[in-house]
Amino acid sequence: MSRGPRTLNLRAVLYGVLALTATFIVVSNGLLAQQTRQIQREQTLAAATGRQQVVAEQIGRLAWQLSTAPSAGDRQRARDQLRRRVAELREDHRTLVGAPEFRRAAGAAGAAPLAARMHAEVEGYLAAATRILLTPQARLTAGSADLRQLDRQAAGPLTAVLSEASALMQRSGAAHIRRVNTFAWIRLGSLLTMLVIASLLIHPLERRIRQAQAELIRERDFARQIMSTVAQGLSVTDPEGRFEYVNPAYARLLNVTPESLLGRTPFDITFEEDHAALAAAKARREVGETSTYETRLRRADGAAVPVLVTGAPRLTEGGRTGTIASITDLTERKQHEQTLRTLAVLSHSLEREQTPEGVAERALDVLSQAMDLAWLNLSRLEGDRFVPRAISGTMPPGLRDQVALGVSRGEGAIWETLGAEAVYLQESRIEAYVALGVRSVALVPLPAADGVTQVLCAYRGGEARPWSGQERVLLEAATRSMAAALERAELHHQAQEAADYAQTLLAVSALVERALEPAVMAQQALELLAPAVDIDWGSVLVVRGDMTESLTAWSRNGLEVELHGEVHRAQIQRAMTSGLPVYVDADSGTRHEAPDLPGGLKSAAWIPLTASHDAQYIYVVARLHGGESWSPRDRDLLTAAARTVRVAFERQEHLRVIEQASLTDPLTGLGNRRALDRALAALTEHGDAPFALITIDLDGLKQVNDTLGHEWGDVMLREFGRGLKTSVQKEDRVYRLGGDEYVVLLQGCPPDPTVATLTLVDRAADQVRLHPELRTFQASAGLASWPDDGPSAGALLHRADERMYQQKRARQRQQAPP
Structure with missing residues (x-):
């Protein structure tokens, strides 16, 4: 009778151990959560330190732009951006220095001087940037002391101290992670110890219960x-x-x-x-x-x-x-235990699988090891045919090929499972299977709310025999576990696809904010899209008339695709004409076009981008493998990528137009002073071929404006510019500097400079004199050669101006009355 109290004591001790284990789990989880938040804060501070480096570089660049911007609008934009970046750097620095994690990390590492140096460097950098903001624009030059200070700090001490601070926070975070890992191992060891204690307490209880049962059985059997x-x-x-x-x-x-x-x-x-x-x-x-x-x-x-x-x-x-x-x-009990163990292993294994394919393969593998089966497969209903989704076991080659063909409607007993009832056959009804060694067949549908779409198929070879009740229980229970796991995996797969879609869409859209060439942006967009849309090749094509050229191309694993054929040209024309994307694949409504796709493609898409002058741009992507049709998700991502690349092309064209306008004289259409300065810099600084420069000054422009009106003054300026342009060689350039000043750049030096200058000016003047009102038109010119007349552009212009004014004075003396 002494067993009762001892049993109760053991039970109380067991409950105490379980309660202690639960408390330990809750407390340790709380500590781990707290440590995790601490690590996240340290990582945030490390990121803030890195962000300070980027902002410091932006401040230096904006300060330089402020000092060198050519227009008041550009300077004001640079000043506004500089002011925002200074405020951002100051706020990030205040957050980092004031963070207890940073102070604690600096103190623990003995890096207190680092905090002081970082504070001094950042404050000095901010002070220099603030002074630049407060400096009037007229006094701000590219060589100012504050700009030089910014350059020195950004290139040296500031970057170094911010890098040290970032490394400090990363080391602190790494040390914190190591402590958390150590705590996790200690926690695991403690839990295992508690579980061992609990198991040691459970074993005596179970043994006493079995002894009591044995006594009852013995007394009953004896009777x-x-x-x-x-x-x-x-x-x-x-x-x-x-x-x-x-x-x-x-x-x-x-x-x-x-x-x-x-x-x-x-x-x-x-x-x-x-x-x-x-x-x-x-x-x-x-x-x-x-x-x-x-x-x-x-x-x-x-x-x-x-x-x-x-x-x-x-x-x-x-x-x-x-x-x-x-x-x-114990035969039946052992079978039940084996069934339960198999189902437990199956359930545990399926919990680790995140994809439908993984669930199917893992389930078949577990069942193949637990049952006396020759082969297993999971078949899926696709249209009018059940096709294998996964196969387990070593099938003879002929049987594997036969199973891979699937079972058409009405051909086998698998279609009887559509009523959600399992079918067990002692011998297969499909003669082709029987001829290849299949005997007994079990067909168990996976339960589903929308009807049977998948069936677990088990096959035996050798002698035909019926399926036992235990085997049926195992197969039917396994299908329920598989159905739940497949549903979970499908949901996980859909969630993962949604997350990947959102992430890819954000990444592609973010390319718009980067100042990339359209070709580079197109290639980066293709690289982002490839895993999400499952494409093998992509390109941006330029279409000019009947000519098609690849601007950039991307491919998976270095694949080469040659685009040609009537289908390709027809789809390009269709996309450009309609302005809408064109999608072609084996499963779409244009199925008849799929076999004619160029380059062995299985599916392709043509997406129009933009048009510029005589050229049109189009995005082409393709799959070289079989697969699903272009889904709405695929099309949305491709449209987003096309929109991003379209923005890049339009931005490039806009910048080209702006730059062209900034280099052109609006009255004559000739290059302006800025264009001349750029051309002279290229010729004198980077070239080694001689060239000549002619400066021209028109006579009487003010008189024409005063007597005939400014309209005739504009006519004189335009006609003279047109005359110069038609008189020079194709490689020569003509510029109007403003007012009545023109410059001609001649590639190479003429053998007789004086004759060349007079001939050129006279031809242009004749163009002006075609108008009777301007028949007395005259112009003066001077020529200088590089490098004989000067090493720099300024020296050449000065020398040519001197000779031009000499000619003007000489003509004035000739025309003066005696």
Whole structure:
């Protein structure tokens, strides 16, 4: 009677251990969450330090732009951006320096001087930038002391101290992570220790419960030991262990008669590996104890029968005269246990799979190892055919090819599963399968709310035999686990696709904010789209009339695609004419076009971008493998990419127009002073070929404006510019500097400069004199050669002006009255 209190004490201790474990888990989870937040804050500070470096570089660049911007609008924009970046750097610095994590990291690393140096460098940098903001534009030059200070700090001490601060925060975060990992291992060890203690407490409780059950069974069986109709096996042995009585149920376990067992011992009908357990049980009975143990009976054909044996000493007049034993067949229980273990392994394995394909393959692998099967496959309903989604087991080549073809409607028993009922066949009904070695077939549908779409197919080879109840239970339970796991995996897959879609869309859209060449942006967009849209090749094409040229191309694994053929040209024309994308693939409404796709493509898309002058741009992407049609998600991503690249092209064209306008004189269409300065800089600084420069000044422009009006003054300026342009060689350039000043750049130096100058000016003047009102038009010119007349552009212009004014004065003396 002393077992009751001890059992209650063990139970209380077990409950205490479980409660302590739960408390420990909650507390440790809270500590881990706190440490995780701390790590996140440190990583945020490390990112802020890196951001300070970027902002500091932007401040230096904006300060330089402010000092060199050519127009008031550009200067004001540079000043506004500089002011915002200074405020941003100041706020980031204040946040970093004021953060307790930074102070703690600096103190722990002995880097207090680092904080002081960083503060001094950043404040000095901010002070210099602030002074630049406060400096009037007229006094701000590219060589000012504050700009030089910004350059020095950005190139040296400021970058170094910010890099040290970033490295400090990263080291602090890494150290924090190591401490969290150590704590996690300690936590794991503590939990395992608690679980071991709990298991040690559970084991005595289970053992006592089994002993109590064995006592009840023994008492009940003893009362029925003489009943030959008892369902449980019973036996009586003599003191030497030989059978004196065996009931029919025991004999049936061995497929023998009771009489054939008399005089034999339990050692004769069990496997040698189990004899130690039998000997231990016999020793216990000899000292008056009841023994219960599991063993395996050996049938005549060598098959094993798992049984539970409970033996009690048989007492007569106070002495032991043998053993009374009850034998329980454990075959069904073992099968149930094996089924439960298989289902547990299956459930645990499927929980780790995140994709539908992984779920199918893992489920088939677990079932193949647990059951006596030749092959397994999971078939999916696609249209009017069940096709295999996954296959497990080594099929003969011919059978694998036959299974891969699928089963058309009405061809096999698999179509009977559409009623959500499993079909078990002792022999396959498909003759092609039977000819290739398939015998018994089990077809179990996976439960689904919208009807059966997937069926688990199990095959046996060899001799045809029926499917046992235990096998059916296992297969049907497995399909329920598979259905739940597949649904979860599908949801996870959809969620992952949605996340990938959003991430890709954001990444592609973000390219607009980067100042990239259109070709570079197009290639980066293709690289971002490739994994999300599953494309193998892409290109941006330029179409000019009947000519098509690839501006840029991207391919997976270096694939080369040659675009040609009528289908390709027709789809380009269709996309450009309609302004809408064109999608072609094997499963679309344009199925008849798919076999004619160029370059062996399986599917392709033509997406118009923009038009510029005589050229049109179009995006072309393609898949070289079979697959699904272009989905709405694919089309949205491709449209977003096309929109991004279109913005890049339009921005490039806009900048080209702006730049062209900034280099052109609006009245004459000739290059202006800025264009001349750029051309002279290129020729004198980067060229080595000689050239000549002619400066021209028109005579009488003010008189024409005063007498005939400014309209005639504009006519004179335009006509003279047109005359110069038609008189020079194709490689020469003409510029109007403003007012009545023109400059001509001649590639190469003429052999007779004076004749060349007079001839050029006279031809242009003749163009002006075609108007009767301007028949007295005159112009003066001077020529200078590089490098003979000066090493720089300024020296050349000065020398040419001197010669031009010499000619003007000489003509004025000739025309003066005597």
